[in-house]
Amino acid sequence: EDKVVQSPLSLVVHEGDTVTLNCSYEVTNFRSLLWYKQEKKAPTFLFMLTSSGIEKKSGRLSSILDKKELFSILNITATQTGDSAIYLCAISGAGSYQLTFGKGTKLSVIP
Amino acid sequence: DTGVSQDPRHKITKRGQNVTFRCDPISEHNRLYWYRQTLGQGPEFLTYFQNEAQLEKSRLLSDRFSAERPKGSFSTLEIQRTEQGDSAMYLCASSPGLAGARNEQFFGPGTRLTVL
Numbered sequence: 001e002d003k004v005v006q007s008p009l010s011l012v013v014h015e016g017d018t019v020t021l022n023c024s025y026e027v028t029n030f031r032s033l034l035w036y037k038q039e040k041k042a043p044t045f046l047f048m049l050t051s052s053g054i055e056k057k058s059g060r061l062s063s064i065l066d067k068k069e070l071f072s073i074l075n076i077t078a079t080q081t082g083d084s085a086i087y088l089c090a091i092s093g094a095g096s097y098q099l100t101f102g103k104g105t106k107l108s109v110i111p
Numbered sequence: 112d113t114g115v116s117q118d119p120r121h122k123i124t125k126r127g128q129n130v131t132f133r134c135d136p137i138s139e140h141n142r143l144y145w146y147r148q149t150l151g152q153g154p155e156f157l158t159y160f161q162n163e164a165q166l167e168k169s170r171l172l173s174d175r176f177s178a179e180r181p182k183g184s185f186s187t188l189e190i191q192r193t194e195q196g197d198s199a200m201y202l203c204a205s206s207p208g209l210a211g212a213r214n215e216q217f218f219g220p221g222t223r224l225t226v227l
Contacts, residue, residue: 004153032214034215034216036218041220041221042115042202042218042219042220042221043154043202043218044218045215045216045217045218048215088153088154090153092214096167097142097144097159097167097206097214098144098156098159098167098169099144099146099154099156099216100156101153101154101155102153103151103152103153104153
């Protein structure tokens with residue numbers, strides 16, 4: 001059974017700090033790993049990662065995948081209060097398009 | 112707005128009643144997914160359609176749950192004889208259905224179900 005473990009489960013930082021969110025996984029025949037941001041509504045797509053060692057970047061957010069060690073990290077630099085949200089990590093295995101999600105990391109950015 | 116839409120956004124019902132939710136995917140997407148999310152948890156997969164064909168169903172999808180996508184466009188999720196444990200956010204997502212790995216899923220706003 002596919003499994004995703006995210007850490008930490010919650011995190012409080014001050015504006016301007018840099019944070020690293022962790023995602024480890026177990027999956028049969030890895031297809032892709034996805035990161036989503038969830039505020040008080042549905043998850044919004046951030047990144048899809050399929051290859052090890054290739055950083056995906058969007059503004060202050062970046063993510064990288066290590067398929068050998070079975071984990072991914074999501075970095076947010078110069079955090080802002082608008083980054084406060086739950087960040088979800090999900091994986092997809094070959095032969096299936098369903099996503100298996102972790103419980104998420106709740107990030108709180110305080111002024 | 113060309114995103115995924117869901118209706119209704121909120122539903123309150125009494126235990127034992129039937130409810131039906133609707134999802135309209137992004138128009139060019141041929142894959143459609145249903146997930147359920149409870150407080151403190153990530154979304155859990157329920158079922159998935161490619162066009163009108165239901166290709167996967169989770170063990171979470173008891174026989175009280177049924178989903179359809181009759182014309183390969185919108186989808187409905189029906190829950191019969193609702194139970195309090197069905198209270199959750201029901202999320203719909205769609206993806207392009209391209210060959211290969213590029214199939215990021217885009218989520219709708221969800222339907223929050225409360226069973227009294």
